Amino acid sequence: MQLFVKHYFSLIKISHTVFSLPFAILAFFMAINQNAAEFSLHLLGLIILAVFFARSAAMSFNRYVDRSFDKDNPRTSMREIPSGKITPKQAFFLILLNSIAFICTAYFINKLCFYLSPIALLVI
Numbered sequence: 001m002q003l004f005v006k007h008y009f010s011l012i013k014i015s016h017t018v019f020s021l022p023f024a025i026l027a028f029f030m031a032i033n034q035n036a037a038e039f040s041l042h043l044l045g046l047i048i049l050a051v052f053f054a055r056s057a058a059m060s061f062n063r064y065v066d067r068s069f070d071k072d073n074p075r076t077s078m079r080e081i082p083s084g085k086i087t088p089k090q091a092f093f094l095i096l097l098n099s100i101a102f103i104c105t106a107y108f109i110n111k112l113c114f115y116l117s118p119i120a121l122l123v124i
Contacts, residue, residue: 007080011059012060020051020055024047046108054124057095
């Protein structure tokens with residue numbers, strides 16, 4: 001299980017996700033400042049989760065779709081799916097799981113986020 005989690009974080013490039021979080025956090029603070037809203041740690045946490053789930057779904061999808069190309073390319077042949085560390089079935093499950101988690105998280109942010117979340121998944 002611990003090895004799978006390690007491969008999963010490698011699949012989604014967790015370091016890149018962490019790098020993208022300051023932009024979401026900055027946008028949160030800009031939005032509450034512009035709308036004269038109160039700071040909400042709960043809402044900030046939901047936004048961070050939404051970014052994590054959306055990016056994880058997108059990265060998993062990208063790696064899933066590119067698996068046949070990655071297998072033939074020496075530079076990418078050792079990625080998680082082509083090398084067999086994560087099976088295509090597991091990667092597809094991760095796409096679904098992260099997509100559902102993103103949509104559920106968007107529901108708890110507000111209705112507009114929830115309604116637009118499938119479109120956001122298609123874009124990313």
